[in-house]
Amino acid sequence: MGKKALWGFLVCMMAVVFMAGCGDTAKDAKTESYLTIEDDAGRTVTLAKKPERIVALSTSFLEPLHEVDATVVGCPSSKMGIPDYYKDVEKVGAVYNINIEKVVSLQPDLVIAMKGMNDKFVANLESNNIPVIVLDMKSYDQVKHSLDIFSQITGEQDKAKGIIAAMDKKIEDIKGKLPQETKRVAILHSTAQDVTVQLDDSIAGSVAKMLGFVNVAADTKPLDNNPDAAPYSLEALVKEDPDVIFVTSMGDMQTIKKAMQDNVENNSAWQTLRAVKENHVYYLPQKLFLLNPGMHYPEAVETMAKELYPQLFTEDK
Incomplete structure (x- = not known):
């Protein structure tokens, strides 16, 4: 093989390697996600980007979401449990009778469902390419866990840690009096x-x-x-x-x-x-x-x- 042919062969090989490297980079960029969460139903949920349109299917989620600066665009209608700052948010039906068509119409990039109450909606929502996180929020430890999850979603982990520390202190102070x-x-x-x-x-x-x-x-x-x-x-x-x-x-x-x-x-x-x-x-x-x-x-x-x-x-x- 002559020098010119050898040089041409090496250039071609370098180009192939370069293009392959670019392909891997593009693939890595394509598969990169914002956040991966394991929810309380044992499901692994990957969020491609930071959610900016959240629908909460339980009023119990509303205050913790607000405390870490989440953007809520939909919640259930209820006589109790809806803070004043969410009174004008779009309603998606009663807590035990969620209107899934209404939820989908709000074009959420995340739905937060209550375990044991909203599980039946998960498959329907995911079929509409809407990520769903299922959480159980009854005990105090579950409230803190949910707040931590919400803070990961919004990027406000330090704010959540401060809130949790303040709540823990109040409870310990009360117990200390007894x-x-x-x-x-x-x-x-x-x-x-x-x-x-x-x-x-x-x-x-x-x-x-x-x-x-x-x-x-x-x-x-x-x-x-x-x-x-x-x-x-x-x-x-x-x-x-x-x-x-x-x-x-x-x-x-x-x-x-x-x-x-x-x-x-x-x-x-x-x-x-x-x-x-x-x-x-x-x-x-x-x-x-x-x-x-x-x-x-x-x-x-x-x-x-x-x-x-x-x-x-x-x-x-």
Whole structure:
């Protein structure tokens, strides 16, 4: 092979190598993503770019999203749980009746769904090329985890860390005021039609556990359709004879109290309970214990603690 032919061959080979390198670079650039998240459903979700149009399918997500500067363009309609700054955001139907067509019409680049409530919508949304993150946000630890996820999405991790540290401190300060004693509590959930017992993973149950209270129903077998609740039994309640009874509720409070009186309190055995005789039966506010309190978990903790030990919080009034 002559010198000219050899030189031409080398030039061609260098060009091929260069083009191959460019191809790899282009491929790498094409596959580069903004963020990859493993959600609470065990799914790996990759976001190609920073989301700028987020639809939240639960009102519980709204305040944490706002705290880390997320842009929310859609949320459910609800009488409770929507902050004033989201009142004018497009509504996508009731919490338990999401209008998926409306969600898609908002052209979101991310939908955040509640585990156990919105799972059925995931496949439909993904078929419309809309990424979906499924989160479980009931306990305080789950609230902090969700806030961390949201901060990764918006790039505001330092802001989330500061918020979490402040909430942790408030809760520790509240717990620090309480005497070192064990309180055995029962938590009932009342509607106009039914009464159930709340377990440790319920909102009120988790708050009681944070305060060091012992839920007398903690080991009770849960309902088939609700892992956070168990059937109500006055016989079992009398046997456990808790120091305190908390009541969470859903519906009009006057109706709830009448239902409790008709279905529970009129039974003579109820009057034998220590908590009843000592006036330690407390109705907890729905705004903190019906829906997830989210960023207001410290307020929920303080509310429950104040019911038992109001004298320890007089300086806060």
